Amino acid sequence: MLLCKGTDDMTRLFLTVCTALFVVLSSTSFAQEQSRAILVLDGSGSMWGQIDGTAKISIAQDVVGDLLQSLPENQKLGLTVYGHRRKGDCSDIETIITPEAGQHGAIVEAVNSIKPKGKTPMTDAVIAAAEALRYTEETATVILVSDGIETCNPDPCAAARALEEAGVDFTAHVVGFNIGDPEAIAQMRCMAEETGGTFRTADTAAELSNALAVIATPVPAPEPEPNPVSLQAYAIDGRNGPRITDGLIWNLTSLDGVILENQAVSDIRVEVERGEYVISVLRIADEAFDEQRFGIGSVDKQIVLELPELRPPATIEGPATAIAGSTVQVRWSGPDQKGDLISVADPEASSPWINYAYTKNGPLLDLVMPSVEGEYEMRYVSSDHRKVLATQKISVTPVEASVTPPEALPAGATVFVDWVGPDYQSDIIAVTAPGTDQLINYVYTRHGSPAELMLPTDPGNYDIVYRMSQKNRMLARVPVTVSGLQYSVSGPASAPAGSDVQVDWVGPDYRSDIIAVAELGADNRKYLTYTYTKEGSPLDLTLPLETGQYEIRYILGQDRVVQATTEIEVTAITANLKAPQTASAGSIIQIDWLGPDYRGDIIVVSKPGEPDRSYLNYSYTKGGTPLDLTLPAFPGNYVVKYLAGAAHKSLATSNITVTEVSATLSAPASTSVGDKIEVTWTGPDYRGDLIAIGEPGENYTTYAYTKKGSPLTVAAPNKPGSYEIRYVMSADRRILAVTPLTVQ
Structure with missing residues (x-):
């Protein structure tokens, strides 16, 4: 095969290129083997480009005419042209002259009639010429000279590889002239390397002549004996199906006779010589058969035989009609392999199902029909590559609502x-x-x-x-x-912080509707206090403890939409309290106080600097004034606070110093298990204080309350060992005094 393609150099360069190519052919392929060849000529629109004022197609026509006169008439030469009939068509490839002797005049006439029009399917044109040369049966060589990149074939490299693998002896020598595109160079180099050919580049006429001279004058070498090549063959289950691994019988023959006969193997792997072969495979399960004739050249070959899909027997039975979306019962039989299913599908669609149920759920399945009426089919779908083993048509009728x-x-x-x-x-x-x-x-x-x-x-x-x-x-x-509804809320213009105000409202009183108080401009869902409208109108609404301007809102329970508002000013509130300046740790003191006495208001004692919500002991103001407050169990400086409402806002404070308290113990050093011992003590005797006995570092096991006086009797533990007698203050269970005790 020969491809002459115009360059962007001067006219004489084109003449040099094609002359060199024909020298190559006459000195190698034609001269040595009298092999058939095809001239592949570019007839694409780019051939109207000019070199020194002359169209490239005109230069090609003149050069081809001159060159054909120098070749012997008995040389078998054909002509393939591309891009000469239609614009923008990558399939515009035509073998005008088949490769036979005595065709030179016809080739010249055909070349002179070319009117460039279309694209450049260079690779597909080479493939078409190779097929015309029967490259799978005879030696075929192409010497390609090109100045541009392939514009149609997606992968010239892959095409060259396929020609080499399928051909008896296919070789492409490639010269890239004046190529600046790295992708084009990569394509050309790959075409040569994949076929065992030579790739060279040339940027000048001299370099191009030298490159062609090297290709045209190979060093003579004795014809080597061909080495055996590897043949591999396997079978697949249907078009693009999985590889079949068992149950096959193989036969392989050549022109010289039988190589393999009735071989029961999964695939064929043998070494064979160059030549023509026939391979066949039989599947035992259904006696399906396939055969292929092929040629072997100098490269390893892989043959894939396609058998019809193997479909195990299966049945499916269900109603002929069903309402859209309904569930029908389907009875089936089949291989019931893991993953097999019964489906309903659109017979025109590629998907094997719309809805399905697994066969593992039994021979009578519930199957949901499609949501849209129409003609469908129920299917037994095998897990083996989703083969459809059985079908039944079903008409899905409209559903009404x-x-x-x-x-x-x-x-x-x-x-x-x-x-x-x-x-x-x-x-x-x-x-x-x-x-x-x-x-x-x-x-x-x-x-x-x-x-x-x-x-x-x-x-x-x-x-x-x-x-x-x-x-x-x-x-x-x-x-x-x-339709819309009427909404309104009304209340006082102002009220003290934290107080309850009466709010009149108008609205639908839907479930979860509320009357709420919120900061001005706050998001619908951000409110401070609220009451459900189910409490009626008017209803009580607790105001915030912080002073300022607020708004009362009617808020729908659905989506928390605000339907009506009215503004209210929250005014300041005050409180004061009176507590002793000092008192003993753990003692109960009386606090005189004055304040709003809202529900939940408390008087607390806490450490200085702690947040208002962090306190040690407290009493509710609802008990009146004065009230009792238990002090912390440990001495130190503390703060007494009036905390208002659920927010525990501090309205008044008073500092207090908690002083230390002490206690003493007097008791026998030892006693017997379970005996009663008498303990003499001194201490604060707060409510809940006790004298207890326990192991050091552990909870006490026996005790008596100090309210019973001193001395008091305490039972010894029922287990011998080392113990301690303790004075335990009720506040924080603080231990004020300890004396050891041995129980024997």
């Missing part, structure tokens, strides 16, 4: 919607934006008819729909208008 909303549709209300429909699992009655499938609120049909459907809070136009769960198909749609 309706919704009937009430006439009155107040915004935010929950209304009763009558409906009729299939009530499939997860079907819903919903309200949507008009003409859309965008759900606003919905309720499941499984709760029965009528459905309790909550309407949107904003008045306007909507749709009430019946939506089937499968594919979210809308079965019924009714346009509705949701």
